[in-house]
Amino acid sequence: MNEHSEEQDEVLATVRRFERMIAEGEPVFFDLADFENIIDHYTSTAQFDKALQACEAAVAQYPFSTELLIDRAQVLAMRGEYQQALQQIDEVAGREPDSADVPVTRGIIATQQGDFAAAVGYFQQGIERAPDRDDIYFNLGLAYQQWQKFKSAARNYKQSLRINPDNDAAVQELLFCLEVSGRLEQNLEFFRRFTDEDPYSAIAWYNLGQAYYKAGQFGNAAQAFDYAIVIDPKFYEAHAYLASAFVSMEEYQRAIDEFQLSYEEGKPTAEALCNIGECHEKLRQWDPARRYYRQALDIDPEMDEAWFGIGVVLDAQEHWFEALHFYRKAVSLYEESGEYWLALANAEYQVGNVVSAIEAYDKATQVAPEMPEGWINWSAILYEQGNYDAAIDLMKAASELLPTEADLMYRLCAYLLAAGRYRQAYDVLENALLLDFDKHKLLFEFFPELEQQRALTRLIEQYRK
Template sequence: MNENFEDRDEVEATVRRFEQMVALNEPVFFDLADFENIIDHYTTTTQYEKALQACEAGIAQYPFSTELLIDRSQVLAMKGEYAAASSQIEDVALLDPDNPDVAVTRGIIATQKGEFAEAIAFFHQAAERAQDRDDIFFNLGLAYQSWQKFKSAAKYYKQSLRLNPDNDVAVQELLYCLEVSERLEKNLDFFRRFTDEDPYSAVAWYNLGQAYYRAGKLDEAISAFEYAILIDGKFYEAHGFLASVYVTQERYRAAISEFELSHPEGEPSPEALCNIGECHEKLAEWDLARRFYQRAIDLDPEMDEAWFGIGIVMNVQEKYFEAIHFFRKAVSLYEESVEYWLALAAAEYQIGNIVSSIEAYEKAVEVAPDNKDAWLNWSIILYEQGNFDGAIDLMRNAVEIQPMEAELHYRLCAYLLAGGRYREAYECLENALVLDFDKHRLLFDYFPELESQKALARLIDQYRK
């Protein structure tokens, strides 16, 4: 494992040197192997523009390197430039037709284009030409996964991991496929086997810990991560995962200690600082929470979670104007979060910005139409404004999108009653009672005065089991 970290540190140092030379417009000279590592680093972290830049710099220095030409083709495919990728790989095929990487690259292009059967045929062709290459099995897994064939995908990810247990991306994808196909529990033995075969492998214990964590076996996950850390004290990712398990168990103090060890000393990552901030937030230590969120933002101004975190802290302290500032920044960085829009809407409402609040609720239901709280909270504003018809129309929309959500039917019924539309209200109540009788109490929670309505009580009694 230590070797692994040394390798990684070396690669990161090379990447930093490359970026420095590019920034200063200096001529870039590296070994062929260094270029391969730089490109690999960028593709693994999905920075395709930078990967392409590294390919171009490498090819300028080594114009006859088939490896770099193949890399360039693969990066173009990942960027969605299929025609350029295909043309590049066909040029390489003319020079070196039996190179298994030609077939691999054709497979990657086909996977990206959604031509999965074709992709799989190419990868099998590559596997015949190059024995025991974990990356080929990994790509087979990826093609099957993209095709939504999770069982087959899992089979090839396993083959890939048998050859290279250090491929963390393969571990993540395998766990995902097993979860989606509800076969994680049955496959824990696969991960245990690695620790049986090599009890001193920190990676094996770390992977087992992740499997336990995803399977909800938290105590076993803790033990596995602790073993990984015992073998390799500088295994930062294991500390980070152990912290996440503690968060799940609401053991926030223990989580903070582990997050503090999840990076080299004196080099905290924005993620670690943000996570520590969140733990302090859960412990209601508002000033500390804010301080850590702010430190995360100082390191990475684009970190939406940290902006949102400060918003939450301000909100709890009823500093709504400040909260709104931070929530707005969070949604500007990540517009797809219904949680952010709901928080912004509620804070705007607190200071009487009704129009802005409604606009935020509109965005929330656009982003997540199946979030019932967004519909319910938005409708309350319309109802409180005396706009009964608006509240009714909104709830009808919500019910259409989520017909099985009893709470929406009860709320619609309440608004219909408030608007004096009794016949429609009783029809709606019947639907709600059939869906979930016990939730009829909600009706009286919304409008206590309804308890005295005899017709309503009679209707409810008819559905009492």
């Protein structure tokens, strides 16, 4: 991976030189390969305005390069300027009618316009003209994937990888399609075949490790990443994945050791430091956890996970008032996390901010309605305030939304009993017992005095298998 990172550094240096020349109004001269790298860098980071600027500068210097005109057409398409993109590609077709890039670019435009049948037709034309190009099979896979045809997408991603096993984007998309279609387990052999054919390929072991990891086979994943690292000790991504496999196996100290090897010496990434902080947090080592989260924020002050992590550490030490500041910052940076809103709501409640707690639980259930804790904790506040009807209504809404969550039904039953609505309570209890008998203990945890109610215990016994 060393060579790869050196190449990346060279590309970034070229990009910086290009940006400096543009900013200072200097004439821009680069060789064709440099321009291609600059354009690729901007498109891969979704900076399409800058990519177009680079295309214009490049075409001005190399007006007869069809590669640059194709790049320009693809960038225009990425910006949603489809008509201009198609005009540009028609011009290229006039110059080079047999070029595979002409139908490929038309296919990319059709994919972005949502015309997947046309896109597939164009990519198949491209394959007829250039059957050994992994990027065409990859784009054909993307078109099928967006068309929700995951099996066809997977088949083309596989072909892309047979041609170029180093195409990491194809690996990621293939794993996604296999996961979505529930076919990952039966396709592990596809990834194993690469390691059989070339047992000294670090990439092949790394890809196999990712497949095992996604399939939840963390021990096998760790072994595969380990082989990749033996072959290439500076394969930083493999160290990071190995660390994640250890986290999944709750081997946090081993994970820390690997995360510390997941970056170039002396150049830690915010992500690695945050992950190390989280491992210390899991080990209840509060001081180092907080220190690593802080170091992550020194590198990336916008890292919501690190803000949240410090909040969790303070929360665990019952410093709820201090934790609030960090939770609020985390949700301001990433409002779509139910976990963040739940933690914020709990801390607000602990310091007596009941109204703010209810607002945060409301938000948690909006962004993550599938999390029962949000509904239960919110209803508990209403119940404690004596607002039984509101607590009951909330639990009814939640159990309709999540009909397989027995916890919600048992809580609803408890509230109905407290409100004296026994007939409704027993109806709900029967449904809960059918759904998950063992969880009836939740009822007694919530209301210990209910164990003395004969009618209730008799009903429960009827459902004991």
